[in-house]
Amino acid sequence: MSSPVIVVFLKDIRSELRTRYALNALIMFVITTLSIILFSIGNENASQEVLSGVLWIIIFFSSMSGLSRTFVSEEERGTVMTLQLLARPLHIYFGKLLFNIVLMFLINILSVSLYLVLISSFIVRSYDIFALTILLGTLGLASAATIIAAIIAKANNKGTLFPVLSFPILLPLMLTVINATRLAVDGAPLVDAVSEFQVLVSYIIVMVTVSYIVFDYIWKE
Amino acid sequence: MTKALTFTASDIGKVFAGRTIISGISFSLQSRQSLGLTGRNGSGKSTLLKILAGVLSPTSGGVTLEEGGGEIPQEERYRHIGFVAPYLQLYDEFTAMENLEFTERIRGAGKSRAELEQLLARVNLLPRKADLVRTYSSGMKQRLKYAFALVHEPPLLFLDEPTSNLDRDGIALVREIVREQKNRGIVVIATNDQEDLQLCDSLVSVERPAAGSSEER
Numbered sequence: 001m002s003s004p005v006i007v008v009f010l011k012d013i014r015s016e017l018r019t020r021y022a023l024n025a026l027i028m029f030v031i032t033t034l035s036i037i038l039f040s041i042g043n044e045n046a047s048q049e050v051l052s053g054v055l056w057i058i059i060f061f062s063s064m065s066g067l068s069r070t071f072v073s074e075e076e077r078g079t080v081m082t083l084q085l086l087a088r089p090l091h092i093y094f095g096k097l098l099f100n101i102v103l104m105f106l107i108n109i110l111s112v113s114l115y116l117v118l119i120s121s122f123i124v125r126s127y128d129i130f131a132l133t134i135l136l137g138t139l140g141l142a143s144a145a146t147i148i149a150a151i152i153a154k155a156n157n158k159g160t161l162f163p164v165l166s167f168p169i170l171l172p173l174m175l176t177v178i179n180a181t182r183l184a185v186d187g188a189p190l191v192d193a194v195s196e197f198q199v200l201v202s203y204i205i206v207m208v209t210v211s212y213i214v215f216d217y218i219w220k221e
Numbered sequence: 222m223t224k225a226l227t228f229t230a231s232d233i234g235k236v237f238a239g240r241t242i243i244s245g246i247s248f249s250l251q252s253r254q255s256l257g258l259t260g261r262n263g264s265g266k267s268t269l270l271k272i273l274a275g276v277l278s279p280t281s282g283g284v285t286l287e288e289g290g291g292e293i294p295q296e297e298r299y300r301h302i303g304f305v306a307p308y309l310q311l312y313d314e315f316t317a318m319e320n321l322e323f324t325e326r327i328r329g330a331g332k333s334r335a336e337l338e339q340l341l342a343r344v345n346l347l348p349r350k351a352d353l354v355r356t357y358s359s360g361m362k363q364r365l366k367y368a369f370a371l372v373h374e375p376p377l378l379f380l381d382e383p384t385s386n387l388d389r390d391g392i393a394l395v396r397e398i399v400r401e402q403k404n405r406g407i408v409v410i411a412t413n414d415q416e417d418l419q420l421c422d423s424l425v426s427v428e429r430p431a432a433g434s435s436e437e438r
Contacts, residue, residue, distance in 0.1 A: 007327040018314040078310035
């Protein structure tokens with residue numbers, strides 16, 4: 001017997017592969033944005049600090065264009081009540097969180113790989129810091145975006161509300177990951193980035209804990 | 222049916238945006254009993270049914286479900302409930318079988334594929350089990366909702382406008398399901414169809430904003 005969390009996650013995977021609610025939007029966003037950046041930079045020699053920020057701008061906006069779909073699609077299809085009848089709210093929340101984490105990892109692997117290949121002036125010197133930053137940044141983005149998506153799915157102006165509500169919540173995360181990415185391109189030793197990783201881990205714990213507490217209320221009404 | 226059930230609604234009220242939708246609804250049901258909820262369009266029958274099923278919170282009052290004398294916690298109540306309504310949506314991008322498999326797995330109902338096929342055969346959808354639900358007519362979707370609601374053989378079944386969109390065979394099937402459910406547990410039906418109400422042991426009239434009244438049959 002599978003855990004209800006895994007069943008919700010697998011349902012969302014299958015549904016996404018059939019409908020492409022989020023995947024197409026995310027892939028198109030990453031490719032379009034990278035192309036525009038590539039054309040606008042041209043032969044200019046942008047600083048590593050600027051390029052670190054640009055990478056996370058791509059990741060931030062691609063998550064904004066895709067991660068809300070997990071709850072919005074249930075609301076639009078009218079299947080929220082079906083899920084409410086089938087499982088506990090927390091099974092739904094963790095199933096959706098798991099789906100968003102996997103989706104965000106796939107998109108980030110694509111965007112980071114393309115960024116490293118296409119933006120030749122962006123050179124990572126500490127791959128351990130870089131990999132940990134992408135890992136924790138993805139988890140942080142997914143944990144914040146999942147609960148915000150659950151909130152905005154009930155609202156009328158879903159499209160505009162998601163980035164507006166996300167920005168202040170994600171700001172501490174974005175500042176920390178940009179700083180950690182800058183350390184990675186500077187070639188700093190792993191120990192120099194420990195404080196950034198502590199902030200990121202704390203952020204993820206706080207987001208998941210708060211979501212765990214409030215999701216019951218958000219989901220029911 | 223293994224243990225005796227008692228389902229109690231106490232003084233249920235619901236207010237939306239300052240408007241009282243329902244108020245003062247109370248009743249108690251035991252195993253092998255059925256209740257009909259009647260009332261004009263917009264009187265709050267569906268809202269009441271959603272509150273009873275636990276998908277909406279009441280503004281006042283509450284619902285309890287007891288099995289063998291022990292109260293089932295609110296967060297566990299969904300395991301004991303089946304629900305069919307025209308506004309309930311299944312996953313259009315999945316086939317009928319995939320919808321039932323998803324329901325069976327998430328509920329941990331322990332049903333084999335053959336048993337799910339039997340359920341689909343019962344609602345006359347077995348020949349179309351591999352078709353996407355989006356290709357179904359509204360009547361077929363309604364039949365599938367019965368299969369969805371019965372996967373885990375719930376002791377408590379809520380039906381909102383149970384025969385809507387159904388043909389004569391479908392209506393006969395619904396009445397057979399209601400009779401069977403009365404042998405297994407409790408059934409609550411929200412409808413104004415007199416033939417459906419004939420299946421109910423008692424009625425509650427849902428009229429806004431005055432208190433609901435209960436009537437034995």
